[in-house]
Amino acid sequence: MNKHALSDTYRAYIDCLNRQDWPALSQLVDENVHYNGLRVGLSGYRAMLERDFRSIPDLHFVIDRLITDPPHIAARLCFDCTPVGELFGLQVNGRRVVFTENVFYEFKHARICNVWSVIDKAAVQAQII
Amino acid sequence: MNKHALSDTYRAYIDCLNRQDWPALSQLVDENVHYNGLRVGLSGYRAMLERDFRSIPDLHFVIDRLITDPPHIAARLCFDCTPVGELFGLQVNGRRVVFTENVFYEFKHARICNVWSVIDKAAVQAQII
Numbered sequence A, B: 001m002n003k004h005a006l007s008d009t010y011r012a013y014i015d016c017l018n019r020q021d022w023p024a025l026s027q028l029v030d031e032n033v034h035y036n037g038l039r040v041g042l043s044g045y046r047a048m049l050e051r052d053f054r055s056i057p058d059l060h061f062v063i064d065r066l067i068t069d070p071p072h073i074a075a076r077l078c079f080d081c082t083p084v085g086e087l088f089g090l091q092v093n094g095r096r097v098v099f100t101e102n103v104f105y106e107f108k109h110a111r112i113c114n115v116w117s118v119i120d121k122a123a124v125q126a127q128i129i
Helices: A003-019 A022-027 A041-055 A121-127 B003-019 B022-027 B041-055 B121-127
Strands: A029-035 A062-069 A072-081 A097-108 A111-119 B029-035 B062-069 B072-081 B097-108 B111-119
Touching: A003 A022, A003 A062, A003 A072, A003 A097, A022 A029, A022 A041, A029 A041, A062 B062, A062 B072, A072 B062, A072 B097, A097 A121, A097 B072, A097 B097, A097 B111, A111 B097, A111 B111, A121 B121, B003 B022, B003 B062, B003 B072, B003 B097, B022 B029, B022 B041, B029 B041, B097 B121
Parallel strands: A029 A111, B029 B111
Antiparallel strands: A062 A072, A072 A097, A097 A111, B062 B072, B072 B097, B097 B111
């Protein structure tokens, strides 16, 4: 998969998340997907995303920066949202928080098979003190 | 700068940090460098790194994953170290901690001019409880 096709696939993945189009997720995420070194599988990955949207009803993924080097993508994602209760073990309770995630993906057969993510939880913590 | 040359430049930068070769830093980092959106400049950037090595005498940068898409690089860095006192506002006090940093760089004229970093501080917090 060339660089432009891989970037397009990644943007389709982000659109899929923002639409919460879970049936389409299997076209973009491998059945055997790993997250930060642990096998979560497609069903575990979908469950994690569904949980995120329950915690953050106005969750919206915005790509701030995209670096493509097939079969890898790195993205800096920005979030500006109001989690309803607890987020990352922090009592956010409807306050607005702004934070980033720097995340790496490996693709296999045009599907995400590995994700290595670091979310700036410390930024959220600093905003709710 | 092509992909291989940019990757080599980045590896030279990581070697420079691990050698604590601060005079060589000006060959690899722009005078006007920005860190997470703030202008810190070369002297501020060097001061930040020197502070990191004072907090973590056995600090060693290991590249776990490198994604190159000129003029950008994304790296997943791994740390396995024993900070002497406080780190990220946490009382580590000589305990061993293992954590990662997902970091993006923009290069200009073969020097780093922008850095967007997320360090997994929550992982450090979880290890010292």
